Amino acid sequence: MIVNLVVLLACQLVGEVAARGLGLPVPGPVIGMALLFAALILRPKLAERIAPTTSGLLKHLSLLFVPAGVGVVGHLDTLGQHGVALIAALLLSTIAAIMAGVYVFLAVARLTGVSE
């Protein structure tokens, strides 16, 4: 458990240092995710070891958004003033993204012969 947490925190730490040190525009934890992914490919046994900790953490992932979400109290003016624009952008953009993803997947699956 402790060792698993150390693995996660160490990946994040290296990611943060790399992001800042090299001036990368990618958030440190995302670099940490890529590092852990590479580590899992190099050492498949690590996956079994770390899985109980990560699945426990990811099971409650949505709880972790709450503190940032509450910060919306500072943006209620923006939400009230631009509510219609924001909702329209979110709704139409989400529909467009789903359709783009689905049709491109089907088209490339047909081209490469990767059918079901």
Place this chain on the structure above:
Amino acid sequence: MTPADPAEIWTYLRQDPLLWLTATLVAYSLGDLAFRRAGRKPLVNPVLVAVALLAVLLRLTGTPYQNYFEGAQFVHFMLGPATVALAVPLYANLRLIRSAFWPMLAALAAGSVTALVTAVGIGAAFGLRGETLLSLAPKSVTAPVALGVSETIGGAPNLTAVLVIITGITGAVVATPLLNLLRIRDWRARGLAVGVAAHGIGTARAFQVNETAGAFAGIGMGLNALLTALIAPLLAPWLVALLAG
């Protein structure tokens, strides 16, 4: 020890992380309870319920967000390790990724770029500008990554957090009727597209509909987190300058 009067106790509680840490966990538990009681309907999102409860509580007690965050930061901190942990389900699905590598990669690129460009484009067309418009750019990405991206590109992470949650709910609600209407029957395509467009909330919904769709949605969410983190800092400021400069 002489008993303190309520005002003194309140003064202590306001300055201690304990109260708002506890309140965050209680509000989320209530949200989760409401979600389960409502038959796991995407509209009754536990995060949205918790955020609304806490926002009302802060307003009623006149507590500034900074005071609240001193307690809640312990929960917030875990977003970093949780983002790193997303590598594990991605690795577990490596066989699925290899089995449909090119369609997935193409759909990921198309869905990710469409989500970003249409969000900023439609927002600009409706008159949004500057920080608000930039906050929209990472709205399809899983929250921990979206907050980081928002901060990197000059958006307001707190606003992005709420936009991300509303996007997830939107995707979870519209995906099934939309894709049925379009007569799409490939569960891999359906799942991946929903994961890319509507992250974890969409993925949870995909798992309710179909196991394969759920697995592909999870992959879509994970890969889009990586891709958006890479392209948003290049694409979003340029788009905002172009459309709303």
